[in-house]
Amino acid sequence: MTGVSLSRWTLIYFVTALLSLIVAEALMVLGFGYPAAGIGDPETLVLVHLLAIGWLSLLMLGAMFQFVPVLVAAPLRHPELQLPAWALLVAGLLALLAGFLQLSGALDFLPLMLPIGATLLFMGFVTAAISLIATLFASMPLGLPARFVLLGLGGLAAVATLGWLFAGTLSGLLQHPFFGALVGNSVPFHAALGLGAWLSISAMGVTHRLVPMFLLAPDKARETGYFTWWASLIAAVSLAVGAFVAPGKPIFASIMAVIAVIMALGALAAYGADILHYYRSRARKIIEPNSRMAAWAISTFAASGILVAGLLVAGRLGAFVAPVVYLVAMGWLSGLGLSQLVKIVPFVTWLECYGTVLGKMPTPRVQDLVVEMRLLRLLATYFISVFAGAGALALGWPLVFRLAVAVTLGATLLIGRELYRVRRLKDVPDDKRRLAPVPLPRLVFASSQRPST
Numbered sequence: 001m002t003g004v005s006l007s008r009w010t011l012i013y014f015v016t017a018l019l020s021l022i023v024a025e026a027l028m029v030l031g032f033g034y035p036a037a038g039i040g041d042p043e044t045l046v047l048v049h050l051l052a053i054g055w056l057s058l059l060m061l062g063a064m065f066q067f068v069p070v071l072v073a074a075p076l077r078h079p080e081l082q083l084p085a086w087a088l089l090v091a092g093l094l095a096l097l098a099g100f101l102q103l104s105g106a107l108d109f110l111p112l113m114l115p116i117g118a119t120l121l122f123m124g125f126v127t128a129a130i131s132l133i134a135t136l137f138a139s140m141p142l143g144l145p146a147r148f149v150l151l152g153l154g155g156l157a158a159v160a161t162l163g164w165l166f167a168g169t170l171s172g173l174l175q176h177p178f179f180g181a182l183v184g185n186s187v188p189f190h191a192a193l194g195l196g197a198w199l200s201i202s203a204m205g206v207t208h209r210l211v212p213m214f215l216l217a218p219d220k221a222r223e224t225g226y227f228t229w230w231a232s233l234i235a236a237v238s239l240a241v242g243a244f245v246a247p248g249k250p251i252f253a254s255i256m257a258v259i260a261v262i263m264a265l266g267a268l269a270a271y272g273a274d275i276l277h278y279y280r281s282r283a284r285k286i287i288e289p290n291s292r293m294a295a296w297a298i299s300t301f302a303a304s305g306i307l308v309a310g311l312l313v314a315g316r317l318g319a320f321v322a323p324v325v326y327l328v329a330m331g332w333l334s335g336l337g338l339s340q341l342v343k344i345v346p347f348v349t350w351l352e353c354y355g356t357v358l359g360k361m362p363t364p365r366v367q368d369l370v371v372e373m374r375l376l377r378l379l380a381t382y383f384i385s386v387f388a389g390a391g392a393l394a395l396g397w398p399l400v401f402r403l404a405v406a407v408t409l410g411a412t413l414l415i416g417r418e419l420y421r422v423r424r425l426k427d428v429p430d431d432k433r434r435l436a437p438v439p440l441p442r443l444v445f446a447s448s449q450r451p452s453t
Contacts, residue, residue, distance in 0.1 A: 006066070006351055006446045009082040011423075013062025014341060015444050016090060018416050020054025021334065025409040028402065035398045039322060040187070042104035046097050048191075051329055053093050053121065056199050057156075059337045061085070061128050063206060064149060066348065068132055071146040071209055072139035078131040085128035092120030096167070103170065111171065118167035125160045129153050144221040147229055148205020151236060155197025158240045162190045181247030189243035189257070195325070196264060197236035199333050200301070204228065204271050207294070207336070211275060214291050214343060215282035222277065224270040231267035235260040261312065268305040272298065288367065289376040290343035296383050297339055300331035323393040330386045330408070338382060338415055342375050345419050352446050353425070353438045368429060369422050378418065382411035 024047055027033060033047040069076045096117030101107045103114075110116075136142060136150050162182075168174040169183050212219035242256030275298050279287075304327045311317040311324070346369040354363040389404035421427055423443050 006348060007062075007069075007076060007082065008079065008446045009086060010062045010066045010348065011345070011446065012083075012086060012444045013058045013065070014345065014419075016086070017055050017058040017062065017337075018341075018412075018419070020050050020058065020093075022409065022412055022416065024050040024055065025405055025412060028405045029409055031398075031402060034322060035393065035396075035401065042100040045100045045103075049093070049096055049100070051334075052194050052199075053089070053096075056329070056333050056337065057125075058086075058089060059341075060152075060199060060202050060206075061089075063340070063344065064132055064202070065128075066344070067206060067209065068135050068146070068149060071143065071149065071205075072136060074135065074139045076131060077134035077138060081127050081131045085124050085131075088120050088124030088127060092117045092122075092124055095120060099167065099171070112173075114167040114171040115164075115173050118164040122160045122164050125156055129156065144225050144229060145205045145208040148201055148208060148232070151229065151233055152198055152202030152205060155193055155201055155236050155240075158236075158243070159190065159194045159198050162186065162193065162243055166190065178247055182244075185246035185250065185253070186243040189239050189246065189253075191325070192260070193236070193239050193243065195328055195333070196260075197232075197239055200328075201232050201236065203333060203336055204232070204267075207298070208274065210340060211291065211294060212278045212282075214284075214288065215278055216284040217278040217282040219278070222274060224273045224277075228267045228270040228274065231263045231270065235263035235267060238263065261308070265305055265309055268302060272302050288343070289372050289379060290339050292376065293339035293379040293383065294336055296379075297332055297336035300327060300335060300383070300387075304328050304332060320394055323390045326393055327386070327390045331383065331390070335379075335383055335386065338412070339379055341419065342370065342379070342415065346370050346422050348446070349422050349425075349441055352441050364428050364433075369425065369427060370418065371427050375415070375418055378411050378414050382408060382415070385411060 027047060027050075033041070033044040037043040065076060065079075065082055094117070095113050098107060098110070099114030099117050102111065107113075132153060133150070136146055139146070142150065165174065165179060166183050166187075169179040208225065209219065211217070238256040238260040242253040242260065245256070246253035275295075279291075279295065284291075304324060307320075307324055307327070308317065311320055317324070343366075346366050349369060350364075350366045385404050385407035389401050389408065392398070392401035392404055420443070423441055425433065425438075425440060
């Protein structure tokens with residue numbers, strides 16, 4: 001990663017994202033939203049958007065600001081946009097959540113909070129995308145992982161546009177019958193574009209670089225990787241087309257949905273083959289906790305795809321959509337995010353604290369900043385509790401679901417504590433701390449944009 005600088009504001013994205021996850025899990029433990037409320041009720045929408053935007057989207061954007069320059073071996077363009085984008089996204093999320101609470105009757109002021117929130121979110125996503133897309137376009141031709149990121153940003157554009165139209169319609173600003181039909185028919189496409197075209201495609205792109213990097217495996221693009229990208233492109237375009245034609249041409253929209261599912265399953269199979277290749281061809285013999293648990297997350301992704309295929313064949317997907325979405329959101333995407341955070345935060349902290357003194361004095365290794373076995377146990381607990389929660393949803397056991405989420409919440413809090421300890425250098429061995437004395441880094445942003453090594 002020669003010449004690539006630390007992203008000054010990546011950590012504030014991570015901190016905000018982790019807080020959103022903790023709040024969402026706490027609300028689920030308290031019985032807020034589904035399954036106590038209906039799957040389309042405002043309370044459930046609060047949970048969904050807190051996870052999808054507050055946790056997963058902020059996490060993904062924070063990671064992109066740090067690693068898109070790594071993917072293209074060039075500095076981030078317009079880094080000054082990171083903080084304004086974060087501020088717009090946080091303000092927009094809070095306004096959006098307030099708007100959903102208004103729909104539920106819990107709040108009765110400022111009736112335009114939904115469109116205000118959606119507009120702020122749209123502006124925040126555009127601001128972030130300007131920096132990322134400018135970085136990608138300045139580095140043409142793009143390698144395979146960067147192509148996934150660009151495609152994911154296209155999915156984000158479709159999701160944000162649909163979200164703004166939904167908010168405007170629900171608030172009464174948009175009253176054309178088309179928009180009412182859009183809300184009535186395109187919500188499943190909106191959800192699929194968010195979890196699939198934006199978050200999953202972006203995650204596949206990032207992991208195509210991070211997994212071989214952390215495993216010390218060859219990362220030359222393979223034919224399966226290119227197939228994954230093309231299949232993902234067709235699936236994403238099919239979902240976007242289906243979303244906008246659903247109000248007037250439901251049969252055509254259904255055809256688009258079928259194409260999207262077939263292409264997505266093909267992409268998932270090819271992606272799994274690539275990841276398996278990375279693990280089998282690795283030079284690192286001892287697999288670190290983040291890579292072990294990334295395998296759990298990716299396996300959950302594969303299992304979710306198989307489950308969707310089986311339920312579709314059986315005609316039962318509608319009855320089990322909640323546990324499937326929970327597995328994808330909390331097992332695949334959130335599990336992958338947490339498993340990589342416990343590596344990325346130490347990695348960024350090590351670069352910030354020790355990158356400029358490397359070769360001048362003895363320095364600790366990246367793994368010396370954490371207690372790996374403790375992290376491994378916490379991540380395993382997180383995944384097992386997520387699997388238990390999905391099973392409870394499938395069986396219709398709401399109390400068991402809340403108990404399982406309570407364990408998930410406990411594991412998340414303890415993982416957050418470990419990340420705090422990393423930023424305070426609390427687990428660096430005393431002898432190495434004495435040999436390489438450095439100032440403590442700030443908690444939520446890098447002290448300076450020091451060049452990486």
